[in-house]
Amino acid sequence: MEVTITAEKLTKSYGSLKALDQFDLTVCRGEIFGLLGANGAGKSTAMECILGTRKPDYGTVEILGMNPFTNRKKLYERVGVQFQETSYQDKIRVWELCQVTASLYKTPRDPKLLLHQFGLSDKLKVMVNDLSGGQKQRLFIALALIADPEVIFLDELTTGLDVRARRDVWNSILKLKEDGLTVLLTSHFMDEVETLCDKIMILKNGRTVFEGTVNEAIQNSPYDQLEDAYFYFTEEERKNESI
Numbered sequence: 389m390e391v392t393i394t395a396e397k398l399t400k401s402y403g404s405l406k407a408l409d410q411f412d413l414t415v416c417r418g419e420i421f422g423l424l425g426a427n428g429a430g431k432s433t434a435m436e437c438i439l440g441t442r443k444p445d446y447g448t449v450e451i452l453g454m455n456p457f458t459n460r461k462k463l464y465e466r467v468g469v470q471f472q473e474t475s476y477q478d479k480i481r482v483w484e485l486c487q488v489t490a491s492l493y494k495t496p497r498d499p500k501l502l503l504h505q506f507g508l509s510d511k512l513k514v515m516v517n518d519l520s521g522g523q524k525q526r527l528f529i530a531l532a533l534i535a536d537p538e539v540i541f542l543d544e545l546t547t548g549l550d551v552r553a554r555r556d557v558w559n560s561i562l563k564l565k566e567d568g569l570t571v572l573l574t575s576h577f578m579d580e581v582e583t584l585c586d587k588i589m590i591l592k593n594g595r596t597v598f599e600g601t602v603n604e605a606i607q608n609s610p611y612d613q614l615e616d617a618y619f620y621f622t623e624e625e626r627k628n629e630s631i
């Protein structure tokens with residue numbers, strides 16, 4: 389299988405806090421890979437170091453065979469990114485932001501179709517600042533897809549979305565996967581992870597405590613539900629403390 393993303397021994401400290409410690413990752417083309425872990429476990433730091441928006445203290449990364457630090461411009465023509473907080477001009481309407489984003493790419497996807505896909509067709513003239521949290525989230529996913537990317541990074545994909553919107557976003561992502569899109573996402577929702585992810589990695593205090601499929605996570609724990617297996621991998625110390 390063709391490898392799309394590799395990270396080796398990524399390490400990042402903020403002062404005395406080691407947020408990421410010897411992080412290794414391999415994601416193949418067409419895979420949906422989920423990074424899991426508690427608040428502060430190091431998921432966003434890992435994403436940012438992989439994307440080259442944060443400089444690791446140590447380690448190497450390749451996306452589509454390119455180094456994200458030295459090939460940033462070329463790479464970003466083929467990679468889409470949706471962060472928890474995307475920055476945009478203060479007073480800009482939905483349609484304007486779509487056009488500005490599309491203008492950055494040689495062969496952008498039709499923003500109107502993407503807005504339709506994410507249920508935002510009636511918001512073209514609305515100020516981005518006036519969208520609800522969930523609508524903004526959907527807009528940022530649509531914007532990440534404008535480049536028609538081969539790889540997409542989704543940080544907390546469906547946080548803040550209502551039940552219907554979550555389902556719709558999942559279906560959109562699964563459809564894109566069928567076309568060969570590679571996805572690296574972070575999530576706190578086990579139902580989402582079970583629906584979407586071919587592989588998962590669980591982080592704890594910047595270290596990998598599990599990597600494999602959802603089924604393997606369950607099989608390697610004493611439990612038969614992913615959520616229980618997740619707690620098993622992330623809360624060992626707490627369990628021991630309470631004994």
Ligand SMILES: Nc1ncnc2c1ncn2[C@@H]1O[C@H](COP(=O)(O)OP(=O)(O)OP(=O)(O)O)[C@@H](O)[C@H]1O
Nearest residue numbers: 402403405407425426427428429430431432433434
């Ligand atoms: N710029 C920074 N300066 C100092 N500490 C930071 C900085 N960014 C992150 N950290 C710390 O690094 C650790 C990892 O943070 P990170 O944002 O990567 O976690 P996360 O797993 O993405 O969390 P969440 O689920 O809350 O988004 C946390 O303890 C956080 O407080």
